[in-house]
Amino acid sequence: MAKLTKNQKEAYAMIEQDKLYSVDEASVLVKEITKAKFDASVDLAVRLGVDPKKANQMVRGVVTLPHGTGKDVKVLALVTPDKEAEAAEAGADYVGLDEYLDKIKGGWTDVDVIITMPSVMGKLGPLGRVLGPRGLMPNPKTGTVTMDVAKAVSEVKAGKIDFKVDKTGIVHAAIGKVSFSPDKIAGNAKELLDTLNKLKPAASKGVYMKSIFMSSTMSPSLQVDPKTV
Template sequence: MAKHGKRTTAARAAFAGKSNLTVEDAVKLVKANATAKFDETIEISLNLGVDPRHADQMVRGTVNLPNGTGKTVRVAVFARGAKAEEATAAGADVVGAEDLMEQVQAGNINFDRCIATPDMMPIVGRLGKILGPRNLMPNPKIGTVTMDVKEAVESAKGGQVQFKAEKAGVVHAGVGKASFDEAQLVENVRAFVNAVSKAKPTGAKGTYMKGVNLTSSMGPGVTLDVANATGN
């Protein structure tokens, strides 16, 4: 049987017997036990009653976390001319057209978010097999195919989080850092949960939000009271 270090053992003891907590209590517990030597990410996962293999049960969207993510986001923009200049001025890290396509095809994907103007989609479409599996494919439904590249870049840089249900109907994301204060994390958690709640698809049947779990990068997880998390 594997031996656990003192930090892991102490964290497990702190979490023992605790479940269905309020957002406030869950944040306090997880934050207090995020004691790694780096600034751990506070992560949330939601178990949804959907089967995303069906188009009318797909859950996806974006949310602007009120206190940001604490993460530096690198943004790539496919654009030409004035829109390329607009993207650069807004703080995009990589801007281009065919040249950027060639970089991606060569495996140089040094960005976390990809935005494109509509006229660039014939080029971006060739990268579907590369960007799609990485959840980087621009999509008009989540505002990453747009003529307003300034707004899209600034949102991405300012704490906007994309979410998408995986095969098992699970949505997860980072909602801040352990260095955030409790009130900031509580606000971010509620904002994220409410955004996913509002994204309920038409084909969802029965209980939509089955469970909510909060954890840190290196710590145990704890379940939240769903009604409290959604404010119902």
């Protein structure tokens, strides 16, 4: 077993073993136990009582974090010429169509989110093998395929994220940075958890939120009490 560093030992010493923290408590402590020299991301991992293999128990959605993600999200708007101006004005980092489709075919994927229009989706189909594994394929369910391109770009820039339960039944999401105040971290966490609660599948029986862990890029995990959500 690898030896813990001095900072790691100090971080673990600040955590009460077997304690279930409230969202507010965890949001304060995650800042205190993070010793990274960079602005680490704060993440939530939520284990749900669902079977992702069954279509009627798939949990997927979007949420706009009230305090943003703290990340400069790079947005590519793949739109027709008549939509280019509004996409650019809304803050898209890259705007165009055929030239970017060619770049993607060549392996370029240096963006975080791609927003497009229904009429363009047919051109994106052949690029699924490039975009799919990177989570970049636009989807109407996440609001990234729309005629209201400006609104979609603005929402993503403001902190809109999409999430999907993985094959083990866990939803992972970045909810901010350790430089955020505890109130902002807690506010973003609660918004995500409230959204997940609203998406509970009718076919899901028993306990829905089985466990919640909050951590930063370089910190141990803090277990959050699902009953306080």
